Amino acid sequence: MIGIGEWAALGTALAWTLSSLAWTSAGRQIGALATSFIRLIMAGVYLAIYGRLVRGLWFPSDAESHTWLYLGLSGFFGFFLADLLFFRALVLIGPRLVLLIQSLVPPLTALLSWVYLGDRIDGLNWIGMGLTLAGICWVILGRRAPGATPFGRTELRQGVLLSLTACVAVAIGYVLAKQGIGHYDAVAATFIRVLAALVGFSLLITVTRRWPAMGAAARLPRVMALVAYGSFVGPFLGVALSMVALRHCHAGVAATLIGTSPVLILPFVVVVYRERLSAQAVGGAFLSVLGIALLTY
16 A cells, blocks of 8 residues: 555655756756756745744754754755756766666665665565666656767766766765654755755855856846746755655655656656657656556555
């Protein structure tokens, strides 16, 4: 029977699928760094308002030092470092290869969770994760990004290394979040992760002297509307659901279900971008659904 953790993980995948459409449009106009930084600021505002209305606290001041430590480290690895590496890899080798390599996050998360937290997954769950990953990879490999630029061996090596490092950062973020959240409020836990990531981005923007570019981006109303929408759906709603998923099910299972975003986005690209799906894409989607069934039932 599907539990709350599995449903929350699938809800996370859907939320991130919707937010990715907004990020794509906004990022093309103001750049990846500005989009990432401003979206986290807006997400922090949403989280603060939620905390005040639901918990009576603007700030997660009731969290223990242990919670702050692990969730802060989780946000630094999972939000700041991973995004930074993935965005650079996208420039070097394009989204198809980066998304394919990103499918390594669930098994890496399961391995780290097993080694670090002592979590275990039975054989059927491993089969389900394998089928889900196979479906995701099949779908991604079957898609060809229009107008993709060629890259040389140097760019390929650098892009693959950055993507692999980002996968490790995401997996570390998941495991640290699972250890730090305990019985703490999932939305407040997300706020702590966002704050940690904002510290990282602020330091980076200061060192690179990009604050004027951040201000220029914030003065574009239409782009800010896109970022506001994406911030609510992704870093606020999606990440909060991911924390619920991590609390109520195994970290590797949660990461696998959350990783179905490349499959869930297919119907949206048909409607929004008028793309035609190949038989390979449809087959991969069905394979992923079969893996999800094994994981949840």
